[in-house]
Amino acid sequence: MKPFLILLLASALAAVAGAKEIKLLNVSYDPTRELYQEYNAAFAKYWKAKTGDDVTISQSHGGSGKQAQSVINGLEADVVTLALAYDIDAIARQAKLLPVDWQKRLPDNSTPYTSTIVFLVRKGNPKHIKDWDDVVKPGVTVVVPNPKTSGGARWAYLAAYAYALETYGHDDARAKDFVTRLYKNVPILDSGARGSTITFAQRGIGDVLLAWENEAHLALKEFGADQFEIVTPPLSILAEPPVAVVDKTAKRHGTTDVARAYLEYLYSDEGQEIAARNFYRPRNPAVAEKYAANFARLKLVTVEQEFGGWQKAQQTHFADGGIFDQIYQP
Amino acid sequence: MKLNQLILTAAVGAQFVFPALAADGTATNSTEAAEIEALRQQVQALDQKVQSLEQQREAEPPAVADTNQEQIHELDQKVRILARQHELDQEDAAAAAKTRPLVKLDASGFTLSSADTNFVISLHGLIQLDSRTFFNDHNLVNSGFLLRRARPIITGTVFHDFDFNFTPDFGGSTVQILDAYLNYRYNPELQLEAGKFKSPVGLEALQSDAYGFFNERSLVTDLVPNRDLGVELHGDLFGGAASYAAGLFGGVSDYNGTTVNTDSDNDKAFAGRIFLQPWKTTDVGALKGLGLGVGGSYESDRNGAAGLTPGYTTDGQQKFFTYSAGVIANGQHWRISPQGYYYYGPLGILGEYVISDQEVSRTTAPLGSADLRNKAWEVSASWVLTGEDATYTGVTPRHPFNLHTGGWGAWQVVGRYEELNVDNNAFSAALPFAASTTSASSAHAWSAGLNWYLNRNVRLNASFSHTLFSGYAGATPAVPAQAENVVFTRIQLAF
Numbered sequence: 111m112k113p114f115l116i117l118l119l120a121s122a123l124a125a126v127a128g129a130k131e132i133k134l135l136n137v138s139y140d141p142t143r144e145l146y147q148e149y150n151a152a153f154a155k156y157w158k159a160k161t162g163d164d165v166t167i168s169q170s171h172g173g174s175g176k177q178a179q180s181v182i183n184g185l186e187a188d189v190v191t192l193a194l195a196y197d198i199d200a201i202a203r204q205a206k207l208l209p210v211d212w213q214k215r216l217p218d219n220s221t222p223y224t225s226t227i228v229f230l231v232r233k234g235n236p237k238h239i240k241d242w243d244d245v246v247k248p249g250v251t252v253v254v255p256n257p258k259t260s261g262g263a264r265w266a267y268l269a270a271y272a273y274a275l276e277t278y279g280h281d282d283a284r285a286k287d288f289v290t291r292l293y294k295n296v297p298i299l300d301s302g303a304r305g306s307t308i309t310f311a312q313r314g315i316g317d318v319l320l321a322w323e324n325e326a327h328l329a330l331k332e333f334g335a336d337q338f339e340i341v342t343p344p345l346s347i348l349a350e351p352p353v354a355v356v357d358k359t360a361k362r363h364g365t366t367d368v369a370r371a372y373l374e375y376l377y378s379d380e381g382q383e384i385a386a387r388n389f390y391r392p393r394n395p396a397v398a399e400k401y402a403a404n405f406a407r408l409k410l411v412t413v414e415q416e417f418g419g420w421q422k423a424q425q426t427h428f429a430d431g432g433i434f435d436q437i438y439q440p
Numbered sequence: 441m442k443l444n445q446l447i448l449t450a451a452v453g454a455q456f457v458f459p460a461l462a463a464d465g466t467a468t469n470s471t472e473a474a475e476i477e478a479l480r481q482q483v484q485a486l487d488q489k490v491q492s493l494e495q496q497r498e499a500e501p502p503a504v505a506d507t508n509q510e511q512i513h514e515l516d517q518k519v520r521i522l523a524r525q526h527e528l529d530q531e532d533a534a535a536a537a538k539t540r541p542l543v544k545l546d547a548s549g550f551t552l553s554s555a556d557t558n559f560v561i562s563l564h565g566l567i568q569l570d571s572r573t574f575f576n577d578h579n580l581v582n583s584g585f586l587l588r589r590a591r592p593i594i595t596g597t598v599f600h601d602f603d604f605n606f607t608p609d610f611g612g613s614t615v616q617i618l619d620a621y622l623n624y625r626y627n628p629e630l631q632l633e634a635g636k637f638k639s640p641v642g643l644e645a646l647q648s649d650a651y652g653f654f655n656e657r658s659l660v661t662d663l664v665p666n667r668d669l670g671v672e673l674h675g676d677l678f679g680g681a682a683s684y685a686a687g688l689f690g691g692v693s694d695y696n697g698t699t700v701n702t703d704s705d706n707d708k709a710f711a712g713r714i715f716l717q718p719w720k721t722t723d724v725g726a727l728k729g730l731g732l733g734v735g736g737s738y739e740s741d742r743n744g745a746a747g748l749t750p751g752y753t754t755d756g757q758q759k760f761f762t763y764s765a766g767v768i769a770n771g772q773h774w775r776i777s778p779q780g781y782y783y784y785g786p787l788g789i790l791g792e793y794v795i796s797d798q799e800v801s802r803t804t805a806p807l808g809s810a811d812l813r814n815k816a817w818e819v820s821a822s823w824v825l826t827g828e829d830a831t832y833t834g835v836t837p838r839h840p841f842n843l844h845t846g847g848w849g850a851w852q853v854v855g856r857y858e859e860l861n862v863d864n865n866a867f868s869a870a871l872p873f874a875a876s877t878t879s880a881s882s883a884h885a886w887s888a889g890l891n892w893y894l895n896r897n898v899r900l901n902a903s904f905s906h907t908l909f910s911g912y913a914g915a916t917p918a919v920p921a922q923a924e925n926v927v928f929t930r931i932q933l934a935f
Binding site for chain 2: 251297298300301305309313314315316
């Protein structure tokens with residue numbers, strides 16, 4: 111009788127307490143919409159099963175640099191999942207919403223998946239674009255977003271620059287000339303990767319789109335493989351989009367635990383599977399092996415190897431007065 | 441052109457050469473045969489050349505077409521790029537508009553606002569230039585012009601929820617800060633205001649100075665508090681169908697036109713008001729503008745002379761009652777004011793009754809105290825001749841005055857009856873608190889006027905007030921010695 115009463119009391123207390131309804135805001139970059147739509151549903155289900163609480167995750171997307179600035183300006187993100195570490199560094203340094211060593215808190219430098227930059231060309235590849243040299247030829251129109259606002263654009267710029275360094279014996283002057291020729295072929299700069307996909311795929315502009323690998327696959331899926339094809343250059347850059355809990359905001363919202371779990375679950379088998387299904391290269395070797403056919407093999411250089419890390423790359427290439435400002439004439 | 445000539449030449453040559461050969465088929469000498477052979481070879485050569493040129497010509501159109509196609513493609517790309525750039529420019533402009541501060545200048549004043557409206561600052565103003573002309577006043581008061589009010593009004597919001605108001609007044613003879621307060625707005629239902637502002641008691645006193653029917657408020661306002669220092673909880677409930685205000689204030693005497701910025705004693709006053717407009721949010725048009733409420737205050741006031749009114753004044757702002765020297769506030773002081781208004785179309789009616797009950801003492805012989813209960817009431821009515829709606833917050837002309845387009849603004853006739861009765865015990869022979877030789881025991885007045893709203897900002901008033909007094913026993917000419925007859929005019933700018 112006594113256990114029954116205890117059970118009854120516990121049930122009553124649980125009913126009174128009720129399941130919590132938790133809200134999270136994930137501020138992300140442009141092409142992750144589809145990834146996080148699928149992932150959010152999976153995480154909510156996982157969290158409900160684990161804790162009994164309902165969690166609703168809202169998404170905000172835009173150029174990675176712009177998104178970081180929005181968080182600095184007060185957009186109340188519980189977590190950020192941006193295109194590159196520099197943008198989260200900016201949040202840590204300028205707004206002090208998370209510690210500067212945030213990248214050490216999760217495995218693989220807080221980068222649960224990776225990607226790279228590939229070429230999306232029109233069906234039949236009429237301009238015969240196979241490698242970076244083809245992209246800088248006169249008469250080739252290139253579509254790519256603005257590196258000042260887009261993380262993907264910074265990865266694309268650095269991929270081209272790294273190719274030139276590798277090709278011309280790390281001659282900076284020739285590399286600079288190479289990206290100068292590249293951006294002479296760029297007639298328009300969107301603020302984010304999704305905008306550039308629209309420019310290329312929907313507005314019919316250009317011969318080649320320098321795209322996130324996942325975004326290129328999405329374009330094929332969205333607009334049909336009869337319209338475009340993906341060309342993977344022999345060399346590109348290892349893009350590492352990181353994730354982080356925005357500590358102060360999450361603490362204020364009382365969402366620290368769930369925000370942390372939300373990011374940790376990206377490393378789970380299910381999280382990695384979802385990333386791979388959305389054409390992000392998973393970190394988990396088993397999952398990577400399973401989806402190997404989705405990802406072309408190519409030489410991937412890193413920002414650390416070629417540019418000495420993001421802080422230096424940002425300062426040299428993308429800060430006001432940097433190389434991009436010098437070479438790009440709108 | 442060259443190609444056509446060659447084809448023609450070959451054709452003509454063939455027509456002449458082959459018939460000649462046929463006609464002279466019998467020629468047998470070797471010279472002729474050689475000539476014929478030479479001609480044949482020449483024709484064959486020409487034929488080959490024609491064929492070659494024809495092939496060349498056939499090959500040319502695709503090349504030209506390719507060139508054209510490329511040009512068309514290039515032009516198409518240029519057009520697409522321009523269109524996309526325009527699209528991006530529009531997106532950028534839309535995004536920039538979301539963060540661009542908003543500037544507004546209209547009949548409501550000048551407003552500068554952040555794009556998200558979390559920060560707002562507005563500049564308003566009120567200027568009233570009056571004239572008062574007294575008749576049969578034995579030259580006791582001056583007829584003349586008066587800058588009645590001259591107020592720059594700064595209002596705004598910071599961090600979305602904190603409203604502020606700063607209103608100095610340079611009108612009359614005294615420069616003073618009328619309003620200086622901060623209001624935290626949790627939501628419309630729950631707000632906390634602190635600073636210097638109107639005490640929530642009298643309906644007429646709470647109405648904006650720009651919107652009254654007449655130049656001056658009625659005798660009922662003599663008995664309610666003016667602006668005070670304090671903290672007030674207030675809000676609008678049920679979409680404005682009910683409102684409440686309750687606060688703790690420093691406590692002030694019955695209406696004093698000159699306000700202060702300090703609390704004169706340790707005693708505090710409680711003031712509050714409930715006002716109901718039950719049909720405000722309904723479709724019952726005839727009752728939407730009906731509002732009924734009650735305001736009141738309570739204070740245990742041992743404040744001496746500062747707690748007493750500096751004098752009750754007429755419409756013409758002449759004092760007709762003051763307490764005698766040596767009389768002080770000494771005990772509880774409470775007020776109650778049932779009040780209401782009714783606005784329906786061009787009709788506006790406002791009424792209010794006030795009791796101000798105050799314990800007073802004499803500090804000179806004969807010593808003693810009394811509880812004096814002074815009362816006042818008024819009813820005023822208006823009718824907008826041009827058909828616009830009359831409201832508690834003024835009249836908005838349907839056709840603003842404009843000689844070029846023929847607009848004449850809005851015209852409103854107004855009338856009022858009012859009374860104020862001082863407690864008879866104030867004039868007790870055994871224990872007097874006021875002298876019947878200088879003060880009247882009551883005043884009652886009627887007024888009539890015409891208001892012309894040229895537009896939302898400019899208004900002209902003209903009115904006449906007639907006030908009669910009772911209880912004056914003085915022998916010398918004084919304000920209450922005869923009726924007060926005064927004509928008012930006003931030019932008002934409010935924005």
